[in-house]
Amino acid sequence: MALHIEKIATSKISEVDFSNLKFGQVFTDHMFECDFENGAWQTPKIRPYQALSIDPSAKVFHYGQAVFEGMKAYKDDNDEIWLFRPEQNQERINKSAERLDMPAFPKEYFMEGLNTLLKMDSEWVKKGENNALYIRPFVIATENCVSASSSTNYKFMIICSPVQGYYAGEVKVVFADKYSRAANGGVGFAKAAGNYAASFYPAKLAANDGYQQIVWTDASTHEYLEEAGTMNVFFRINDTLYTAPTSDRILDGVTRKSIIELAKSEDINVEVRKISVKEIVEAAKKGELLEMFGTGTAVVISPISAFSNKGENFDLPKLENSYAALLKKKMTDIQRNLSEDKFGWRVKVQ
Amino acid sequence: MALHIEKIATSKISEVDFSNLKFGQVFTDHMFECDFENGAWQTPKIRPYQALSIDPSAKVFHYGQAVFEGMKAYKDDNDEIWLFRPEQNQERINKSAERLDMPAFPKEYFMEGLNTLLKMDSEWVKKGENNALYIRPFVIATENCVSASSSTNYKFMIICSPVQGYYAGEVKVVFADKYSRAANGGVGFAKAAGNYAASFYPAKLAANDGYQQIVWTDASTHEYLEEAGTMNVFFRINDTLYTAPTSDRILDGVTRKSIIELAKSEDINVEVRKISVKEIVEAAKKGELLEMFGTGTAVVISPISAFSNKGENFDLPKLENSYAALLKKKMTDIQRNLSEDKFGWRVKVQ
Numbered sequence: 001m002a003l004h005i006e007k008i009a010t011s012k013i014s015e016v017d018f019s020n021l022k023f024g025q026v027f028t029d030h031m032f033e034c035d036f037e038n039g040a041w042q043t044p045k046i047r048p049y050q051a052l053s054i055d056p057s058a059k060v061f062h063y064g065q066a067v068f069e070g071m072k073a074y075k076d077d078n079d080e081i082w083l084f085r086p087e088q089n090q091e092r093i094n095k096s097a098e099r100l101d102m103p104a105f106p107k108e109y110f111m112e113g114l115n116t117l118l119k120m121d122s123e124w125v126k127k128g129e130n131n132a133l134y135i136r137p138f139v140i141a142t143e144n145c146v147s148a149s150s151s152t153n154y155k156f157m158i159i160c161s162p163v164q165g166y167y168a169g170e171v172k173v174v175f176a177d178k179y180s181r182a183a184n185g186g187v188g189f190a191k192a193a194g195n196y197a198a199s200f201y202p203a204k205l206a207a208n209d210g211y212q213q214i215v216w217t218d219a220s221t222h223e224y225l226e227e228a229g230t231m232n233v234f235f236r237i238n239d240t241l242y243t244a245p246t247s248d249r250i251l252d253g254v255t256r257k258s259i260i261e262l263a264k265s266e267d268i269n270v271e272v273r274k275i276s277v278k279e280i281v282e283a284a285k286k287g288e289l290l291e292m293f294g295t296g297t298a299v300v301i302s303p304i305s306a307f308s309n310k311g312e313n314f315d316l317p318k319l320e321n322s323y324a325a326l327l328k329k330k331m332t333d334i335q336r337n338l339s340e341d342k343f344g345w346r347v348k349v350q
Numbered sequence: 351m352a353l354h355i356e357k358i359a360t361s362k363i364s365e366v367d368f369s370n371l372k373f374g375q376v377f378t379d380h381m382f383e384c385d386f387e388n389g390a391w392q393t394p395k396i397r398p399y400q401a402l403s404i405d406p407s408a409k410v411f412h413y414g415q416a417v418f419e420g421m422k423a424y425k426d427d428n429d430e431i432w433l434f435r436p437e438q439n440q441e442r443i444n445k446s447a448e449r450l451d452m453p454a455f456p457k458e459y460f461m462e463g464l465n466t467l468l469k470m471d472s473e474w475v476k477k478g479e480n481n482a483l484y485i486r487p488f489v490i491a492t493e494n495c496v497s498a499s500s501s502t503n504y505k506f507m508i509i510c511s512p513v514q515g516y517y518a519g520e521v522k523v524v525f526a527d528k529y530s531r532a533a534n535g536g537v538g539f540a541k542a543a544g545n546y547a548a549s550f551y552p553a554k555l556a557a558n559d560g561y562q563q564i565v566w567t568d569a570s571t572h573e574y575l576e577e578a579g580t581m582n583v584f585f586r587i588n589d590t591l592y593t594a595p596t597s598d599r600i601l602d603g604v605t606r607k608s609i610i611e612l613a614k615s616e617d618i619n620v621e622v623r624k625i626s627v628k629e630i631v632e633a634a635k636k637g638e639l640l641e642m643f644g645t646g647t648a649v650v651i652s653p654i655s656a657f658s659n660k661g662e663n664f665d666l667p668k669l670e671n672s673y674a675a676l677l678k679k680k681m682t683d684i685q686r687n688l689s690e691d692k693f694g695w696r697v698k699v700q
């Protein structure tokens with residue numbers, strides 16, 4: 001694969017305080033970029049991280065034709081860098097792109113581009129339990145035309161940001177009963193840019209009430225629990241874990257599917273089926289709802305300490321040996337090369 | 351209002367072939383721009399139309415936090431330039447912005463900025479029935495941070511594009527029965543960027559079958575007709591015009607509300623109520639469905655010649671004296687200062 005490389009003159013890494021990072025605000029020295037023009041992806045390039053020059057009429061600004069991915073790289077004690085199931089993200093960005101009528105990005109470009117970028121910026125991946133490099137592949141529509149139709153031109157990019165933990169404190173959630181994230185036959189299953197903006201206002205209302213996340217429900221009836229803003233959601237009733245099936249409204253999370261496999265291999269009973277608000281409220285009242293947690297690349301697993309339904313708050317018990325804690329440990333050990341990886345999920349950058 | 355103005359050195363207008371314009375691809379000499387920083391809109395400026403310098407981590411690229419408007423200016427035979435109900439677009443962009451958790455843009459900035467821009471670029475507004483200046487106000491999230499939450503920074507812009515007619519040929523539509531545009535409790539009523547990207551793939555499928563537009567139905571049941579991609583839709587059964595009520599899924603179109611008023615003042619019976627696919631199909635079969643047309647700023651009125659429902663095509667009759675033709679004439683005469691404007695819709699640029 002041809003790849004144009006332009007290196008930075010001097011790294012800006014010495015200016016960065018790695019012990020005090022805000023999520024997604026600091027970027028590494030280089031970025032990967034590839035333009036789709038005249039019906040084909042052009043030669044990809046890696047160049048110094050910098051601002052883009054984009055016409056105000058670029059379709060991404062007007063029609064939200066943009067998709068993205070979120071991945072993480074980890075550095076182990078031997079300075080090896082590891083990715084977690086990167087082919088999942090590579091496939092998913094193309095699924096998202098298809099739904100938004102954007103061209104698929106070649107697998108080879110994605111994998112080799114990412115690999116080369118990570119090697120060039122390897123100093124930015126820090127060791128230690130709390131450190132990771134967050135990787136953001138994305139595609140934007142760059143045709144200069146304010147007519148509401150698919151773009152002819154696109155830009156695929158990968159930018160990387162060193163990060164620490166995502167959620168500082170405990171996470172309390174609201175079950176959505178008015179606003180919605182996704183329609184049947186819509187783009188909820190895609191990591192389409194517009195899905196996220198649509199959730200900011202309801203999230204602000206929830207935050208005003210002291211809840212950090214919303215668990216979205218089906219838009220037609222608000223009776224079934226689907227997923228959170230950037231996490232899939234699991235419920236533990238007695239000793240069984242439940243999570244909603246994926247659909248055209250729900251993102252097929254890489255962490256979600258890995259947690260399902262991991263839980264099964266730990267002999268935890270997992271059921272993937274529709275979950276009603278009613279049964280969760282009832283289980284909570286009976287004391288049978290033992291845990292709730294979100295799963296996602298950014299958070300890995302984020303335990304949920306309380307939920308609110310139609311204005312009523314339910315606190316979850318504090319467990320000694322929670323599934324969330326067990327699965328998070330197993331998962332991060334695999335991700336960080338601290339344990340055997342019988343699933344073959346870990347991929348070395350080399 | 352303080353406004354920084356930087357004029358172009360030489361106009362590029364002589365390079366433009368005004369008899370052969372593609373919609374939304376050519377822009378005037380100047381653009382209006384205003385940044386939201388530190389919790390406030392800064393001094394607006396008008397400067398030469400040019401590319402923006404934007405960081406790849408700007409939130410608009412990742413989370414689709416962007417809203418826009420579409421307006422038109424017309425030049426009459428006395429070289430006066432006219433806007434159509436501009437305060438409607440000014441109010442609506444702020445409604446859209448609120449739903450996407452973006453700050454409202456001050457009315458005075460919008461109106462004065464637009465007015466000054468149009469005066470500076472007045473040569474770009476051409477006279478004649480088929481000519482107009484399409485005006486695109488929009489707001490994008492510019493905070494540099496790949497964390498899925500509302501931006502702290504925004505950019506409001508107005509860019510302008512000289513245009514001719516929007517649809518070249520006849521318009522045939524498909525009634526949506528699988529894909530959806532908007533969820534209950536979603537952002538369908540807003541001119542949110544992401545709504546449009548979500549419609550491109552279904553639109554492509556429709557285009558493959560020879561249909562130029564989709565008439566969206568409610569996502570829950572697909573039983574009720576809502577609106578098209580960039581048009582509200584009217585149905586004429588016998589001598590009554592029907593259009594769906596606005597809701598949180600449907601854009602409150604300026605053309606739609608004006609056509610309703612105009613039709614009433616022409617003693618045409620107009621009913622705003624839910625319209626089922628079933629009744630339209632039945633009316634078509636009985637020969638009582640006399641017209642269908644879309645309304646929107648870009649098209650004004652676009653007659654629909656056929657619709658497809660679940661794979662079955664229905665052609666509409668060709669009428670001599672259609673409501674569409676009558677209302678389009680009345681409407682454009684008002685817009686272009688060719689008739690009295692008893693509604694007070696026309697606003698002079700001065």
Ligand SMILES: Cc1ncc(COP(=O)(O)O)c(C=O)c1O
Nearest residue numbers: 230231232251253254255296297
């Ligand atoms: C809407 C949504 N749901 C769930 C997830 C979790 O997916 P993954 O585990 O692949 O990161 C994400 C993103 O990370 C998301 O954006």
Ligand SMILES: Cc1ncc(COP(=O)(O)O)c(C=O)c1O
Nearest residue numbers: 580581582601603604605646647
């Ligand atoms: C989704 C949608 N519906 C309807 C319309 C028509 O609205 P208006 O008449 O205000 O242009 C538009 C835009 O122009 C639109 O984007």
